[in-house]
Amino acid sequence: MSFVYGAQNAWDMLSDEQSQKHITTGSGDLNHILGGGIHCKEVTEIGGVPGVGKTQLGIQLAINVQIPVEYGGLGGKAVYIDTEGSFMVERVYQIAEGCISDILEHFPHSHDKSSSGQKQLQPEHFLADIYYFRICSYTEQIAAINYLEKFLGEHKDVRIVIIDSVTFHFRQDFDDLALRTRVLSGLSLKLMKIAKAYNLAVVLLNQVTTKFTEGSFQLALALGDSWSHSCTNRLILYWNGNDRYAHLDKSPSLPVASAPYAVTGKGVRDAVSPNHKRVRVA
């Protein structure tokens, strides 16, 4: 009954989707508006003003994707493409420790388990399973994304690719905006293809810009109208007074919604306890 080779019907896709695990963000409220966490096979764009926690969330996801299967995680590895140089490895170590202490809190009996399970739960182990690429120009960025397909073919246990940020080099050095649009839309299709083919989540961090609409300047994500179509889901992080909020702005399957979250010493968590709040430096 196939009209086209390789095409799947919606029923089979539904059962595939239902068996998928999602990557937790560390915050239950955030997971809730995202339908359980960051989804594999989709491209999720996360945008927000500087300092709101984009990179923190990026690092958190690179750690959380590694939570072993027996503790409810995906047990995968992460690719982190850093274009801005904001990947602070000491912080990654802290977040890994925070993640491990939360796992041990939720699974108090895991101490009884064999030493091999315990060996996995070391921050060093989490750090070793992040493949980090430092990108210093847009040429390198294009090359890295083109190389990813081969790299992922050789590292099938990678379940998340994070690009922090997709914007930086494309905002600085490009004069020909029409060319930029073409290059970016080509890159976005490649990332879509990778997400689908290797069953992994692609997370793109994006900066904000001001946009003149209806007589006033408003904050919008960078790279223009054309780029805004290049993701499956879009999450916007923003300040509401002194609280951090996330707003799900685009999703094919979930309603638009907002939720508060916090960035603590251990990483991204629910915004419950007031002592987790950081006073915003204006």
Added chain:
Amino acid sequence: MMSQDQPSTEDRCGRFWNGMELLKDVTEKKHLLPTGLEGIDTLLGGGLRRGHLTEVTGPSSSGKTQVCLHSASLVAAKHLGVVMYLDTSNSFSPSRVATIIDGTPDLFGHKAKGCEIEDVMRSIICESVFDIFALFEVLNQLEISLSNDKVNNGGSKICLLIIDSISSLLAPIIGGKYPQGRSMMISVAMILKKLADEHNLSVLVTNHMVSAGNGAVKPALGESWKAVPHVRLVISRECRSNICTATVLKHTLLASGSTVKFTVPS
């Protein structure tokens, strides 16, 4: 306009039709496929017409994919035929489709249950397409299997072809110094219109919007694509709500410029 039988040589080279035959063909075959979104169906005089290429355009997150998912679900739930869904942005959501089908009564007013939902969902076929060459490949395969009468899905034929979104496949290749991109775009247009016409398909594509200067936006893909769709619909969504506005930019049968508000059910 042509019959769904194997076209003979005479058919290929200029079998002419008179007006009465055309009218008969329209009343018998050119049915309207409902989108299930009440406002849009009203605006389009009943839905997406078979044999036509309909384009939905709008800013990011305005509801274009929702129109596609609703149309696919409605056509399948009402057992009108098979839906072919070409997805370029990993946004075909089977759980969303299941929810829509679950809330849709069939032709007899019954709601689908259990195994019925399975049958309905099996008649929506999805394929990911990530570049223009893959699109040519898929359309070519589709044309071959549609022309070959033996290959049909238990008697029911494809009646709706959705491409969400056509513009993300075309954006990397058009513009710049090289004319090849543009000619590939026109080839896609010709193939889609040929499929729609010869196999009585309704084709639904989505297009994104680009800046037209002064903060205004316009549909992407430029002037030569503008002539391609029979129907052009622009939709927008109010900030943080599920109330959308649809406007007819172009329609071969109805007056353009009419606007309607509709709600995307959650």
